[in-house]
Amino acid sequence: MNQKLYPLKFDPILKSKIWGGEKLKTILNKKSSLDNIGESWEISDVEGDRSVVSNGNLKGQSLKSLIETFKADLIGENNYRIFGNKFPLLIKFIDAREDLSIQLHPNDELAAKRHDSFGKTEMWYTFQADQDSNLIVGFNQHITPKKYLEHLSNKTLTDILNFDQVKKGDTYFIEVGRIHAIGAGVIVAEIQQTSDITYRVYDWDRVDSGGNERELHNDLALDAIDFEMPDNFRVDYAKTINQSNQMVSCPYFTTNYIDINTKLSKENTFDSFIIYICVEGEVEISTDNFSEILKQGETLLLPASIKHYELNSNKGKLLEVYV
Missing domain, CATH: 2.60.120.10 (Jelly Rolls)
Known part of the structure; x- marks a missing residue:
């Protein structure tokens, strides 16, 4: 191939x-x-x-x-x-x-x-x-x-x-x-x-x-319907800048929040694809031989085989999702 x-x-x-x-x-x-x-x-x-x-x-x-x-x-x-x-x-x-x-x-x-x-x-x-x-x-x-x-x-x-x-x-x-x-x-x-x-x-x-x-x-x-389900549906999460902040982790997916204003070197250690959803601003996602700009309202799939990459933004906010 x-x-x-x-x-x-x-x-x-x-x-x-x-x-x-x-x-x-x-x-x-x-x-x-x-x-x-x-x-x-x-x-x-x-x-x-x-x-x-x-x-x-x-x-x-x-x-x-x-x-x-x-x-x-x-x-x-x-x-x-x-x-x-x-x-x-x-x-x-x-x-x-x-x-x-x-x-x-x-x-x-x-x-x-x-x-x-x-x-x-x-x-x-x-x-x-x-x-x-x-x-x-x-x-x-x-x-x-x-x-x-x-x-x-x-x-x-x-x-x-x-x-x-x-x-x-x-x-x-x-x-x-x-x-x-x-x-x-x-x-x-x-x-x-x-x-x-x-x-x-x-x-x-x-x-x-x-x-x-x-x-x-x-x-x-x-x-x-689960009539006995507790009222645990609101998600509190940290918003520490320039790092992944966990929002939800369940057997089906994990979602993190990233508020970024610099260049971050990232490693995929999850044995999973990673999905990035841009919820504010824009972020450049770069690998050794490819880069893509992700703008507000856009979504990107990072294949599991890509282990090293960079996120770069002056002002951007992402949801980071993997299984």
Whole structure:
């Protein structure tokens, strides 16, 4: 194989949503003629929505074909043993012009049994939030399945949900089984297992242009909700400059925060690819024979085979993700 791996960028996969807005175009500079863009899938191996390389000699190749070609050199030895030719993470930006549906995700066991899929553990980093915007995460009181069903039936579900007012930088860990929704006026960067399985339980009685309500999944959701889950979803993290500050570490991914204003020499000691998401400013990522500028709202995949590299910025902030 003559082609060598290097820091990879991908074409964003943009999706119109009933609740989507214009911020992914106006703030994150995503190019599209679509209206109401709710999601930008930055790195995806979901069937039908697989990312395609946008830079360098591998431009035009899909993430799927890269894994099949480069295997552990791309994703790491241990990841390749576990996941084979499947990429384990899905990276998105989400812009909620209106409230998203109230929803939750099944765990690995339920998702495999029902959908032949991974579960969907995820985290949110608040990229931007209008004044007084909220995220819905968990319940505001102890809830039994019986009480939950009563509120669902009476359309008073929001009375028992926890609304958290958010600002830029606020971070949340959304475990499987935790009820949640992104509120109007918020952009988040979302890091999650590779899964598109969502159980929607309430959609604010919205209808589409044809007068139809979106499908709900309340029968499936009841078995998937964890009613005993503790309120440990808010993530406190250090912001020490010019170093990796751990935000979330779970069996599915680790995410760090880096506020950088100098040149940093880095080593990949994780036996994993590393994903960098630029959430402010811009950062140059350089290897021995390749460099790439990562601007606000852009995402880059550093292959596992690249062990030594540099990050360089006068003013930039990154999320650093690996498995």
